[in-house]
Amino acid sequence: MSAAELSALQRPNDRLRRRRIANRAMELLAWLAAAIAVALLAIVVWSVAKRGASALNIDLFTKTPSALAGFVPNVQQGLANAFVGSIVIVGIATLIALPIGILVAIYVNEFAPRKIRSGINLVLDVLNGIPAIVIGIFVFGLIVVTRGQSALAGSFALSVLMLPLVSRATIEVLALVPSSLREASLGLGVPRWRTTLGIVLPQTIGGIVTGAVLAVARVAGETAPLLFTSSLVSNQIEWNPTHPLYSVPLAIYELSEQDSSADHALAWAGAFVLLMFILVTSLTARWLANRSRRKLTGASR
Amino acid sequence: MTSPTKGDSVSTSSTIENAVRVETKRQPLPPRERLEQVFDIQDLTAIYGSKPALKGVSMEVYKNLVTAVIGPSGCGKSTFIRCLNRMNDLVPGFRQTGTLRYHGVDIAGKDVDPVAVRRTIGMVFQRPNPFPKSIYDNVAWGLRVLGMKDNLSDRVERALTQAALWDEVRDRLKQSALGLSGGQQQRLCIARAIAVEPDVVLMDEPASALDPIATQAIEQLLHELKDQYSFVIVTHNMQQAARVADMTAFFSISRGAEGDRWGELVEYDATEKIFTAPSDKRTEDYVTGRFG
Amino acid sequence: MSTLDATPDLARRSVSGRRARLGDLLLQGVAAGAVIYTLVLLGLIAWKVIQGARLSLSTLGLGFITTVGWDPVHDHFGAAVFLFGTAVTSIGALLLATPLALGIALFLTELAPGWIRGPVTALVETLAAIPSVVIGLWGIIVLGPVLRDHVMPALHSALGFIPLFGPVGTQFSIFTAIVVLTIMILPIISSISRELFLGVPAELKEAALGLGTTRWEMVRGVVFPYARGGVAAAMILGLGRAVGEAIAVSMVIGSFDNGISWNLFNPGDSIAGKLANEYATANPGLETSSLFYLALILLVFSLVISFLAQVIVRRVAKRQGYA
Numbered sequence: 001m002s003a004a005e006l007s008a009l010q011r012p013n014d015r016l017r018r019r020r021i022a023n024r025a026m027e028l029l030a031w032l033a034a035a036i037a038v039a040l041l042a043i044v045v046w047s048v049a050k051r052g053a054s055a056l057n058i059d060l061f062t063k064t065p066s067a068l069a070g071f072v073p074n075v076q077q078g079l080a081n082a083f084v085g086s087i088v089i090v091g092i093a094t095l096i097a098l099p100i101g102i103l104v105a106i107y108v109n110e111f112a113p114r115k116i117r118s119g120i121n122l123v124l125d126v127l128n129g130i131p132a133i134v135i136g137i138f139v140f141g142l143i144v145v146t147r148g149q150s151a152l153a154g155s156f157a158l159s160v161l162m163l164p165l166v167s168r169a170t171i172e173v174l175a176l177v178p179s180s181l182r183e184a185s186l187g188l189g190v191p192r193w194r195t196t197l198g199i200v201l202p203q204t205i206g207g208i209v210t211g212a213v214l215a216v217a218r219v220a221g222e223t224a225p226l227l228f229t230s231s232l233v234s235n236q237i238e239w240n241p242t243h244p245l246y247s248v249p250l251a252i253y254e255l256s257e258q259d260s261s262a263d264h265a266l267a268w269a270g271a272f273v274l275l276m277f278i279l280v281t282s283l284t285a286r287w288l289a290n291r292s293r294r295k296l297t298g299a300s301r
Numbered sequence: 302m303t304s305p306t307k308g309d310s311v312s313t314s315s316t317i318e319n320a321v322r323v324e325t326k327r328q329p330l331p332p333r334e335r336l337e338q339v340f341d342i343q344d345l346t347a348i349y350g351s352k353p354a355l356k357g358v359s360m361e362v363y364k365n366l367v368t369a370v371i372g373p374s375g376c377g378k379s380t381f382i383r384c385l386n387r388m389n390d391l392v393p394g395f396r397q398t399g400t401l402r403y404h405g406v407d408i409a410g411k412d413v414d415p416v417a418v419r420r421t422i423g424m425v426f427q428r429p430n431p432f433p434k435s436i437y438d439n440v441a442w443g444l445r446v447l448g449m450k451d452n453l454s455d456r457v458e459r460a461l462t463q464a465a466l467w468d469e470v471r472d473r474l475k476q477s478a479l480g481l482s483g484g485q486q487q488r489l490c491i492a493r494a495i496a497v498e499p500d501v502v503l504m505d506e507p508a509s510a511l512d513p514i515a516t517q518a519i520e521q522l523l524h525e526l527k528d529q530y531s532f533v534i535v536t537h538n539m540q541q542a543a544r545v546a547d548m549t550a551f552f553s554i555s556r557g558a559e560g561d562r563w564g565e566l567v568e569y570d571a572t573e574k575i576f577t578a579p580s581d582k583r584t585e586d587y588v589t590g591r592f593g
Numbered sequence: 594m595s596t597l598d599a600t601p602d603l604a605r606r607s608v609s610g611r612r613a614r615l616g617d618l619l620l621q622g623v624a625a626g627a628v629i630y631t632l633v634l635l636g637l638i639a640w641k642v643i644q645g646a647r648l649s650l651s652t653l654g655l656g657f658i659t660t661v662g663w664d665p666v667h668d669h670f671g672a673a674v675f676l677f678g679t680a681v682t683s684i685g686a687l688l689l690a691t692p693l694a695l696g697i698a699l700f701l702t703e704l705a706p707g708w709i710r711g712p713v714t715a716l717v718e719t720l721a722a723i724p725s726v727v728i729g730l731w732g733i734i735v736l737g738p739v740l741r742d743h744v745m746p747a748l749h750s751a752l753g754f755i756p757l758f759g760p761v762g763t764q765f766s767i768f769t770a771i772v773v774l775t776i777m778i779l780p781i782i783s784s785i786s787r788e789l790f791l792g793v794p795a796e797l798k799e800a801a802l803g804l805g806t807t808r809w810e811m812v813r814g815v816v817f818p819y820a821r822g823g824v825a826a827a828m829i830l831g832l833g834r835a836v837g838e839a840i841a842v843s844m845v846i847g848s849f850d851n852g853i854s855w856n857l858f859n860p861g862d863s864i865a866g867k868l869a870n871e872y873a874t875a876n877p878g879l880e881t882s883s884l885f886y887l888a889l890i891l892l893v894f895s896l897v898i899s900f901l902a903q904v905i906v907r908r909v910a911k912r913q914g915y916a
Contacts, residue, residue, distance in 0.1 A: 015448045016414075016416070016417060019416075019807050019810065020414070020416070020807065022807070022809060023807035023808055023809040023810070026809040026812075027704060027808070027809070029696055030696045030697075030699045030700040030703070030704055031700060031704065032696070033692070033693050033694075033695075033696025033697045033699075033700060034696065034697050034700040034701070034705070034713055036693060037693070037697050037713075037716070037717050037720065037779060037783070038713060038716050038717075040720065040776055040779075041716050041717070041719060041720045043735075044720075044723060044727075044728065044731050044776075045723075047731050047734075047735050048727060048731065051734075099627075100627045100630060100631070101627075103623060103624045103626070103627030103628075104624070104627045104628050104631055106620070106624045107621070107624035107625055107627065107628050108628075110624075111621050111624060111625070112628075120628060120631070122903065123631060123632060123635055124631070125899060125903065126635065126896065126899045127631070127634070127635055129833055129837075129895050129896075129898060129899040129902075130638065130837075130892065130895050130896075131836070131837025131838070131839065131865060131891055131892075131895055132837070132839070133837070133839035133840075133865050133868050133869060133888070133891070134638070134642065134837070134888050134891055134892050134895070135638070137642065137645070137868065137884070137885065137888045138637070138638045138641050138642060141641040141642070141644065141645045141885070142637065142641050160634060160638075163631065163634075167631075191612075191613030191614070191616055191617055192613070192616075192617040192620070193613070193616035193617045193619065193620035193621075194613070194616065196620060197620070217722065218722075220724070221723075221724020221725070221726060221727065222724070223724075223725065223726045223840045223869075224725075224839045224840055224865075224869060227869060227872035228872055231872060231873070249724060249726045249840075252726045252727065252730055253726050253729070253840065253844070256726075256729065256730045256733055256734075256844060257844075264734060267730055268730070271726075271727045271730055274724060274727065275723065275724075275727055278722055278723075278724065279719065279722065282719070282722050386803070388799065388802070388803065391799070391802065393707060416805055416806070416807050417805070418805075419802065419803055419804065419805035420804070420805030421805070423803065423804065423805075424799075424803040426796060426799065426800065426803070428796065430794075430796040430797055430799070430800045431800075432797060432800065432801070432814070432815060433797075433818070433819065434818070442814055443801075443804040443805075443806070446804075446806050446810045446814065447804070447805060447806070490800070493800075493804070494803070494804070497804055497805065
């Protein structure tokens with residue numbers, strides 16, 4: 001080989017140097033991108049934590065927002081009605097979406113012929129892609145126009161958002177159950193429905209719960225569907241789902257538009273509780289997912 | 302092979318003897334002192350994490366020869382040749398010690414850029430791995446990136462011709478390389494490697510995934526291209542080594558006191574000697590098929 | 594086993610056989626019912642939105658799409674301002690988020706030391722879990738002032754000759770909305786790209802590196818082309834997310850409905866943002882119907898985007914199978 005090529009190994013020529021610089025530059029950019037992403041998350045969470053934690057007090061959970069907040073100093077206000085409302089609305093939404101979502105998944109995995117299976121998956125994907133605000137307007141046109149607002153209407157809207165999430169998670173977990181398990185049960189003479197409900201489904205409980213928890217974490221922070229369905233609320237702490245109920249995301253949304261710093265502080269407090277709830281539930285879901293996956297792969301061995 | 306107790310292995314050894322003497326078109330080797338060294342390896346040790354895969358390998362690789370690396374599976378053959386072009390650097394936790402002199406320059410040092418090393422020491426892999434590009438672009442891409450863009454089409458044609466593939470693909474250069482047969486794809490990978498004008502070409506079991514006819518084509522290539530490049534080829538097929546290689550290195554597995562294992566160079570000599578009159582008993586056992 | 598013994602067994606089985614078949618049919622029926630519910634739901638959504646928009650569709654027709662201005666007092670409604678706002682904010686966010694997301698994905702697959710990968714991946718996914726209203730709140734109180742006081746003036750003085758970077762107004766602007774949307778769609782594009790890059794066969798990467806190319810040259814020549822289709826799908830999904838985002842955008846964009854300005858530092862509005870803003874104040878009749886018209890446009894967008902993403906995913910899967 002030529003001396004020039006040999007020396008290139010130790011003292012790079014111009015072209016090699018340029019290529020190395022380009023490589024280094026792109027490496028730095030990639031590191032920078034990752035740093036920006038981490039920094040963004042850190043900044044947002046830190047802002048919420050700092051401003052929210054300082055506004056945390058017992059009033060938050062016992063009192064309701066006050067109209068005097070900008071005018072009278074040290075007004076005691078809280079988001080009790082918002083927390084209660086969120087619990088009711090999300091709870092009912094889960095009660096609607098969970099069984100329907102599981103049943104859809106059962107149909108897709110246990111009964112549907114191939115072509116219908118991909119059709120249903122397509123429908124679920126399309127449903128998942130519809131913006132939350134459109135869902136809110138849809139429920140507005142369907143229910144609110146004739147019967148007025150209610151927490152139930154809000155729950156229904158949230159359940160539409162949860163349905164594809166629960167279904168897809170359940171479909172994935174059902175697909176993981178080995179067919180040998182089903183065959184063993186059917187071979188014993190156990191009817192199809194009993195096999196599905198008694199043998200297959202219990203194997204997937206972990207995954208279903210994970211899917212449900214993730215869906216709850218997702219809709220707990222949704223504001224748009226509630227704007228049209230459950231926003232004309234009273235200032236009392238109410239549990240009646242036939243009335244429109246306040247909710248934490250809506251409270252944050254409205255309080256952010258106010259001018260007073262007291263209202264802003266309340267918004268941060270609400271955001272803090274909401275964010276903590278979502279992070280804790282997401283982490284729990286991930287932990288549950290790992291546990292159920294270990295159980296399933298253990299069972300199939 | 303004069304021991305009278307090797308009754309059942311006589312047929313194996315005589316097959317190899319035939320392969321060595323008759324099937325090869327090999328020229329007799331000049332004495333070693335007159336051969337130019339490409340690699341001078343001293344005490345090479347390769348470690349993954351905390352486990353050594355290779356220990357104390359010392360040998361020379363000579364210019365314009367085909368050097369075969371043979372041995373049982375797990376003896377570190379692949380690790381060895383991947384040391385030669387710093388490919389093991391891609392594995393996290395890999396370390397190598399010892400000197401690895403390439404034309405006198407130690408390329409195992411930290412101050413040597415692996416990118417520059419791989420430019421002159423090319424590699425062909427076990428399973429053909431053409432890029433999902435056209436046949437032309439498979440060869441041209443490396444040339445473009447490395448700055449050998451002048452007379453691009455001529456260079457591509459020359460590489461494909463040298464790899465004995467030009468006639469088969471000249472009319473479909475723009476078609477995807479993935480449409481070629483396994484043997485053709487491997488020859489394309491050879492063309493891709495030699496297009497950038499390396500000095501040495503390393504081959505890690507290049508024909509093990511191919512049928513006998515494709516294998517023969519590759520072996521023929523080695524013979525034809527020897528005067529332009531130096532080849533180091535790992536093979537698990539002894540007959541192949543006997544057919545194509547000028548020098549053969551036999552690696553084997555050593556076991557330690559605590560049950561740990563590593564690969565070692567056992568014997569390195571002219572192929573004829575390795576297969577007909579090996580010095581080490583382990584070599585003899587392996588080439589006569591008694592183990593491995 | 595004698596026939597005498599067999600018969601009671603068979604008899605027993607036929608009774609439970611009927612019950613079993615009933616149970617099977619019941620389960621299948623109920624499950625199918627759930628599927629039908631889902632299909633009906635999708636149809637209902639489309640129908641209700643169209644129905645609500647009917648008045649506006651018939652009164653204003655397709656001209657609605659190109660009309661500028663939204664004035665309920667004079668019954669003047671047009672979607673142009675919002676279409677423009679949606680387009681600028683979404684495309685702007687996509688342009689900013691995609692290189693960032695690709696950088697993150699490359700970092701995680703090619704550069705990061707082993708112990709960093711897990712935490713950073715989890716962190717980026719956590720970014721996706723933050724509700725839009727919280728990002729909006731942060732955008733109003735933290736991000737907005739920073740942009741108004743530092744970033745926007747700097748951009749204006751450096752690039753002010755471009756109409757996009759005109760004089761700076763308040764913190765409520767299209768630019769703020771673009772930054773907020775970028776943060777929101779970053780995780781989607783990044784996590785899909787990461788999966789794609791992980792899926793590139795190691796042998797292809799080795800083949801490239803074996804020729805003596807640098808890592809970046811290998812990424813450019815092998816990884817990017819291989820992942821190209823999937824990244825396109827990820828970008829489309831990100832675009833869909835940005836188009837549909839109502840809450841965070843409405844909080845920071847400023848709600849200016851009556852003109853189109855190319856100055857990013859001016860306030861504006863998007864379709865979804867407008868819908869969010871009107872939840873308390875819309876009058877029934879033409880105004881509400883026009884809002885439904887806007888919702889219909891948004892619905893059509895989301896359907897087109899879902900469809901496009903599916904097409905690309907299908908084409909990528911086919912190519913991957915071939916490769």
